[in-house]
Amino acid sequence: MAFSFPLAVAALSDILPIESVVWGDQRNDELSGSGDARTWAANLADPLWTAEVGLPPGYHADMKEIAAVIRKLQGPRNSFFLVDPLSRYPKSDPIGSILGSSTVVIDAIASDRQAISLGGLPANFALTRGDKGQVNYSSSPSRTWFFEVSETVTANSGGEVTFEVYPTVPLLVAVAAAVILKKPACKGFIMPGTFKPGTAADMFTRGAGFTFMERR
Amino acid sequence: MRSPASAILSAINAARDSGLAIRWSVTIWPKDRETGVRTAFGFWTGDDPITTSVISGSTGNSETRSYYGGVNLSVPPIPRTSDLTVQSFEISLSQIADAVQTVLRGYDARLAPIEVHVWVLGASGAPVSAPEPEFIGIVDEAGITTPAAGGDGKASMTIVSEAMLMLTRKNPRKRSDEGQKRRSGDRFGRYSNTAGYTRVYWGEDAPKDTTNPPKNGGGDK
Numbered sequence: 001m002a003f004s005f006p007l008a009v010a011a012l013s014d015i016l017p018i019e020s021v022v023w024g025d026q027r028n029d030e031l032s033g034s035g036d037a038r039t040w041a042a043n044l045a046d047p048l049w050t051a052e053v054g055l056p057p058g059y060h061a062d063m064k065e066i067a068a069v070i071r072k073l074q075g076p077r078n079s080f081f082l083v084d085p086l087s088r089y090p091k092s093d094p095i096g097s098i099l100g101s102s103t104v105v106i107d108a109i110a111s112d113r114q115a116i117s118l119g120g121l122p123a124n125f126a127l128t129r130g131d132k133g134q135v136n137y138s139s140s141p142s143r144t145w146f147f148e149v150s151e152t153v154t155a156n157s158g159g160e161v162t163f164e165v166y167p168t169v170p171l172l173v174a175v176a177a178a179v180i181l182k183k184p185a186c187k188g189f190i191m192p193g194t195f196k197p198g199t200a201a202d203m204f205t206r207g208a209g210f211t212f213m214e215r216r
Numbered sequence: 217m218r219s220p221a222s223a224i225l226s227a228i229n230a231a232r233d234s235g236l237a238i239r240w241s242v243t244i245w246p247k248d249r250e251t252g253v254r255t256a257f258g259f260w261t262g263d264d265p266i267t268t269s270v271i272s273g274s275t276g277n278s279e280t281r282s283y284y285g286g287v288n289l290s291v292p293p294i295p296r297t298s299d300l301t302v303q304s305f306e307i308s309l310s311q312i313a314d315a316v317q318t319v320l321r322g323y324d325a326r327l328a329p330i331e332v333h334v335w336v337l338g339a340s341g342a343p344v345s346a347p348e349p350e351f352i353g354i355v356d357e358a359g360i361t362t363p364a365a366g367g368d369g370k371a372s373m374t375i376v377s378e379a380m381l382m383l384t385r386k387n388p389r390k391r392s393d394e395g396q397k398r399r400s401g402d403r404f405g406r407y408s409n410t411a412g413y414t415r416v417y418w419g420e421d422a423p424k425d426t427t428n429p430p431k432n433g434g435g436d437k
Binding site: 113170 | 232235238266337338339341342366
């Protein structure tokens, strides 16, 4: 198998037996007055998704396999897709069977780029706050927008729904782009120096993990 | 005092409640090493490439420019002074980004014109109005720092204001003999550039040095 980067979900994300995760975002704001609570903020760069991933103890052979794929990323050089282990599927569809093979696309983008309208959902499909989604856009390099649903909504009988998202829809994302709601993945890399292959002792390798950072 | 576009002004006025999103951009016109033609390259501190209209620093008109994103562009505080000293500041970019390498290694960035714009973004992530120029200058110095393994490097450019730099140039027409003798053969400055080296001996004869006689006969009369 030839490796093609960014590594697809099946190549790495699916083989990670994630035990613990801190899935958050890194804000890139400048602040003023945070000492006296009259805080002003200005955003210096778009926020990025980040995750601290811990892997459970495992047999040496299994953990060695994971470490081999991660090393193949060559540190921060190559990217991979990581599924948020807390949001593999929408809350209302825990195994993805309702979504089935429906083709979900962006029908419209609000002018302030804080909300999107989706089409092609199953009728009356519910999206819950905290559900995640993925949109691939642009080419060479291809880019990924990993977003979070900010409000709980239900699609109409035609499978259309409008809701606010976080973060802001990138300017290059256009109407008719395909939206992935089943196992949406965030494209990113492993922060330099954070990958620990784990300590092998007795029968198990313990303490493996890494810090993931989105790459836009 | 300059008056910014009304959309920028209202965005700044609303900063307390809605916050601001500030981005920086630089446009640089390095020279093609083969043809000598200047080509525009833009970089901004956002992530995705963007094409938008900005206010040109040279004409003051709005024009469409393209910017590369995600190149770790960093613009320091720009010195604001009221005197005539030549101010300089250093912007830095990722030394690994291919577009940056193209500008600094592929093209000749020496003395290339450069414009720095500040962008005020609205909620949509697009500029509320055409970004206005913040600094116009030329590249005075550029370098690529390659760090030790595991360290952070950068490509940096030192920018100076060309208008201020030109104020420090002397006008040779007013002082040099070559300039003055064109005016009715005025030779007042004929020996002016050697007068400082003339040795004058007081109360004694000048040493007889035939191999290296003093120039212009000074002190040898």
